[in-house]
Amino acid sequence: MVENTIRINERVRVNAENIAAALENHMLTAFAPDARKELRLFSAGEAAELLGISTSFLRKLHFENKIEDVQTSAGGRRYYSAHDLSQIRQHLDSVAKVPGTYLKGRREGDPVQVLSFLNFKGGSGKTTSTIHTAQRLALKGYKILCVDIDPQASLTTLFGYRPEVDFLETGTVYDAIRYDDPLPLSSIIQPTFFEGIDLAPAGLVLQEFEHETPRALMDNVQPPFFSRMAAALAEVEANYDLILFDCPPQLGYLTMGALCASTGLFITVVPNMLDVASMSQFLQMSADLLDVVSNAGAAMDYDFLRFLINRMEPNDGPQQQVVAFLRNLFGNEVMTNAMLKSTAISDAGLTHQTIYEVERSQFNRNTYDRAVDSLNSVNDEIESLIQAAWGR
Known part of the structure; x- marks a missing residue:
């Protein structure tokens, strides 16, 4: 039997509407009655x-x-x-005998630390790394702004928002960096359920920045694309110790804007040779593009750059070989601690949660503890890099 002909644009629209409705129902079921998350005790x-x-x-x-x-x-x-x-x-x-022993955020004269998690290969753990770092450091007393610049808006979703409903046309980072009548970043920043963390949300409309930038370059619109993110952050940076970018899986204008606003970079990489080969291409393209924007006047000074090993399986021999290869190649730019692959992290994600949000009793204790220890080690190493950048 021959199937009835169907127009692809209509089929895609029906699929999009169906999955949007299903996701909304899932959110309402998981976080009833108000579809907003609450942090556990x-x-x-x-x-x-x-x-x-x-x-x-x-x-x-x-x-x-x-x-x-x-x-x-x-x-x-x-x-x-x-x-x-x-x-x-x-x-x-x-x-405390020494002020600042327990309050480790910015002090007078400390610049805000702006960290980007990036790689242009999907599935390398950018969003997972961003949100777990933000939550761990917020629980340790840092005031944090998460900036989601991925049009897919996974980070925004993990904070309990529904980007396809809440921020379909307005209310995202795009409003603060667009070329036509941009808004103050403070007007789009949202509070989150997680004390110490605010969010600059993402949505599909962010993709418009990628489409509009070539024309803006031809028309010499100021400030240029690579400075617009930093200019937007300047209005609010005094309110935060740390600003964390979750970058899209591509080396576009949004990612370049984050790179030019950052003080530290974390390149996430899964330890297999296909991912390493992809990262090699990413680094080559990044270097070429950064040369261009540097020559155009962008600041390119970073306090640190680190390769963050993600989804590591300690008993996997080939992975161990890849990690040894990376350490031999990049030395101490590869982080000492790696984020382990864990069913606890992926299972928590089924309900749009992180390992810091879920109760230990919901999981096999050994599996949960292993995941938490891994994440804590990674994030505490990141904290030590931040403290060193502040001269402590």
Whole structure:
């Protein structure tokens, strides 16, 4: 039997509408009743680790009434919200012998750290790395702005927004960097459920920047594309310690704008030779394009560049060989710690969550702990790079 002829544009539209409706229903089911996420509470052990103190010292602070009471279970276990952690951190620093021992964000004279996670191969873990880094460092007291410049808007979705509904035509980073009557970035920044993190959202309309830039270059519109992101950030950077870019999987004008606004780069790479070959092409293209924008006046000074190994399987021999190859080639530019491939991370993603959002009890404990330890090691290494850039 011959199928009825169907126009492809109509079929694609029907598919798009069906999946949009299904995703909205999934979001409403996962985060009912208001379709917005809430951050879980943290155990005393987790709280102490994030604060940089022992659990016994945390108990002592409660016993001596030096900090406010927190939510307690029927069995007497204490649970801490992100706001509780912030209040306790403020107290700890106020009585510390050395100010800044517990508040490790920017001090007077410290420039904002702008970090980009990039690679033009999809599936290299850019979004996963961005959001886990943002959340880990927010839990440790940093004030963070996440900037989603991927038109697919995966990072925006992970923060509980529905870009295909909430930001279909307006309210995205595009409004702040467009060539025709741009808006202040502050007008599109959204709060998130995660204390310490704000979001500059993405949506499909961001792709318009890629389409409009060639004409803007011909018309010599100022500031040029590579300066527009930095110019937009200048309005709000005083409000944050860190700004994190989640870049699209392509080396377009959006990515170049993020590169020119950044102080640190993380190139995510999965340790197999196909991904390494793709990264080689990415680096060659990046170098050529960065030469062009540098000659046009863009600032190209970075505090650090690191290769972040993603989806690492420690018992995979060929992967170990690829990692050794990269370390031999790039030396200490390859991060010491790698992000492990974990079913816990992928399973959390099924409900648009991260490993820092889900409860340990929902997973095999060994699997969960392995994933958390891996992520903590990576993100704490990133924190040490930030602190070194500030001269600490």
